[in-house]
Amino acid sequence: MRVVVPFAARRPKTRLSDALSADERAAFARAMLADVLAAVAAAGREPEVLATAPLGVEWPVTVDERPLTAAVNRVLAGEADDASEDEADDASEVGVGDEAVAVVMADLPLATPAALSRLFDADGGVVLVPGRGGGTNALVARHPEFRVDYHGASYRDHRAAARRAGVEPAAVDSYRLSTDVDERGDLVEVLLHADGRARDWLVDAGFELSVTEGRVGVERR
Amino acid sequence: MRVVVPFAARRPKTRLSDALSADERAAFARAMLADVLAAVAAAGREPEVLATAPLGVEWPVTVDERPLTAAVNRVLAGEADDASEDEADDASEVGVGDEAVAVVMADLPLATPAALSRLFDADGGVVLVPGRGGGTNALVARHPEFRVDYHGASYRDHRAAARRAGVEPAAVDSYRLSTDVDERGDLVEVLLHADGRARDWLVDAGFELSVTEGRVGVERR
Numbered sequence: 001m002r003v004v005v006p007f008a009a010r011r012p013k014t015r016l017s018d019a020l021s022a023d024e025r026a027a028f029a030r031a032m033l034a035d036v037l038a039a040v041a042a043a044g045r046e047p048e049v050l051a052t053a054p055l056g057v058e059w060p061v062t063v064d065e066r067p068l069t070a071a072v073n074r075v076l077a078g079e080a081d082d083a084s085e086d087e088a089d090d091a092s093e094v095g096v097g098d099e100a101v102a103v104v105m106a107d108l109p110l111a112t113p114a115a116l117s118r119l120f121d122a123d124g125g126v127v128l129v130p131g132r133g134g135g136t137n138a139l140v141a142r143h144p145e146f147r148v149d150y151h152g153a154s155y156r157d158h159r160a161a162a163r164r165a166g167v168e169p170a171a172v173d174s175y176r177l178s179t180d181v182d183e184r185g186d187l188v189e190v191l192l193h194a195d196g197r198a199r200d201w202l203v204d205a206g207f208e209l210s211v212t213e214g215r216v217g218v219e220r221r
Numbered sequence: 222m223r224v225v226v227p228f229a230a231r232r233p234k235t236r237l238s239d240a241l242s243a244d245e246r247a248a249f250a251r252a253m254l255a256d257v258l259a260a261v262a263a264a265g266r267e268p269e270v271l272a273t274a275p276l277g278v279e280w281p282v283t284v285d286e287r288p289l290t291a292a293v294n295r296v297l298a299g300e301a302d303d304a305s306e307d308e309a310d311d312a313s314e315v316g317v318g319d320e321a322v323a324v325v326m327a328d329l330p331l332a333t334p335a336a337l338s339r340l341f342d343a344d345g346g347v348v349l350v351p352g353r354g355g356g357t358n359a360l361v362a363r364h365p366e367f368r369v370d371y372h373g374a375s376y377r378d379h380r381a382a383a384r385r386a387g388v389e390p391a392a393v394d395s396y397r398l399s400t401d402v403d404e405r406g407d408l409v410e411v412l413l414h415a416d417g418r419a420r421d422w423l424v425d426a427g428f429e430l431s432v433t434e435g436r437v438g439v440e441r442r
Contacts, residue, residue: 115394130396132353133406134413134430134437152432156413173336175351175399185354192355192377209355211373216355 001100001120001140003045004075006068007033009053013107019184019218020205028201032181033057033106035196040104042113043120047104050075072103073147100142108137109190109198110176119177124170126162129177130155137180143167187218222321222341222361224266225296227289228254230274234328240405240439241426249422253402254278254327256417261325263334264341268325271296293324294368321363329358330411330419331397340398345391347383350398351376358401364388408439 011022012029020028033049037059040047049061050071064071078099102120104111119129119138126146131137134153145165149157162169179189181198190199191209206221232243233250241249254270258280261268270282271292285292299320323341325332340350340359347367352358355374366386370378383390400410402419411420412430427442 112394130414132400133409134432151435153413153430153437156430173333173395173397175396176394178396178399179353188354192374193351209374209377211355214373216374 001045001102002075003040003047003102003104003120004050004072005033005036005040005047005104005106006072007049007051007055007106008068009051009055013182015182016184019187019220024205028198028205029107030055031197031201032109035109035194035198036104036106036111038196039111039113039116043116044113045102045116045120049106069148069150072150075103076101076141076147078144100140102138102140103148104138105131105180107180107182108177109181109194109196110179112176115174115176118174119172122170122172125167126158126165127170127172128155128158128162129172129174131178131180135180138172138177184218188216191218222266222323223296224261224268224323224325224341225271225293226254226257226261226268226325226327227271227293228273228276228327229289230272230276234403236403237405240408240441245426249419249426250328251276252418252422253330256330256415256419257325257327257332259417260332260334260337264337265334266323266337266341270327290369290371293371296324297322297362297368299365321361323359323361324369325359326352326401328401328403329398330402330415330417331400333397336395336397339395340393343391343393346388347379347386348391348393349376349379349383350393350395352399352401356401359393359398405439409437412439 013025016025037047037057047059049057049059051061051063052065054063055061064074119127119140122140125143127140128136129138134155136154136158143165146162159169181190187202187207188209190202191207207218208221210217210219234246237246258268258278268280270278270280272282272284273286275284276282285295340348340361343361346364348361349357350359355376357371357375357379360379364386367383380390402411408423408428409430411423412428428439429442431438431440
């Protein structure tokens with residue numbers, strides 16, 4: 001099984017702009033990516049990063065400047081990552097038609113090896129993990145015709161896409177994998193439930209939990 | 222194992238006031254309660270409602286007008302629900318010291334029998350399910366000294382309380398159980414992932430998903 005982690009290397013996490021500067025968002029996004037890659041590796045898989053620009057990590061990186069959906073669908077189609085046309089022809093013969101592909105988003109710092117193993121080991125031609133708000137935080141595709149569309153309510157659309165491919169979609173019920181970090185309020189979850197680089201980064205940056213009138217948020221020292 | 226479902230019978234779900242009138246909030250809260258009770262029953266357990274005022278449901282109801290924390294701790298202490306002092310003395314001899322207690326919040330319309338069974342069957346003296354924002358959506362207590370405090374960041378506090386009782390807290394990683402419905406944005410999750418009375422109520426009330434510039438929300442016809 002290939003495990004692909006897409007990463008927006010330029011201007012990531014713009015919805016955190018009320019909490020972090022652009023440079024801080026980039027650093028925090030890299031910390032979350034490192035946590036996800038470490039969790040995938042600890043689950044016994046070799047992660048591959050699918051990035052919009054080159055970046056230095058200890059795992060293989062494929063650069064594809066196109067939007068997320070197009071870049072992921074290229075992987076699902078089994079096309080060679082950086083191949084010439086001739087090589088692409090060869091690669092397509094050993095492409096995803098013959099191999100499962102997992103796609104795990106890079107903004108899941110609560111991911112643990114146990115939660116990821118539940119995903120990787122789940123039965124099904126298409127296995128989906130919803131994100132809060134209708135997104136798709138992670139998936140495993142074992143059917144050669146399944147394609148993604150991350151725009152809008154992608155979880156619902158991916159269920160329909162699986163059925164169009166003749167597969168009844170399965171789901172993995174995991175709070176850790178369903179918690180993507182997009183907005184200031186999501187930082188609460190990182191401080192409470194994560195224990196890797198993303199949490200350390202937030203703590204070093206001065207973030208801590210605040211409880212005001214029974215509501216839990218974050219504040220920065 | 223006792224399975225207790227606390228329910229605020231008066232003025233429930235005030236944080237939904239931007240989406241629903243007071244009467245609608247009461248009806249929607251009752252629909253969510255019905256879904257939780259049905260899921261508990263389908264998981265093979267007999268739910269008990271712990272309500273702040275009498276209400277008609279097909280399961281046993283104990284009325285305790287006190288705040289949530291005090292009412293739940295009375296159950297955890299093994300005191301008889303509606304007993305006179307003499308009866309309470311008897312009841313305490315067969316109280317929670319001898320029996321596990323599960324506490325499942327009433328605003329979890331995504332709960333399924335499978336997710337609840339993972340909670341009920343999980344090993345541990347104290348098993349916790351976090352809610353988004355630091356709360357505790359469900360728990361199982363098998364240790365006679367464990368007590369709850371639902372104010373503020375209760376998940377963190379409950380972990381500490383378990384350790385004070387000499388128990389390493391366990392957790393169940395379930396998006397369905399971690400999704401409590403408090404605010405308008407949470408209605409997206411009900412429309413997408415639930416299939417019981419709460420979802421039907423929302424659909425009948427005219428709510429549907431809306432996708433605007435890639436963001437998913439709800440709108441009302």
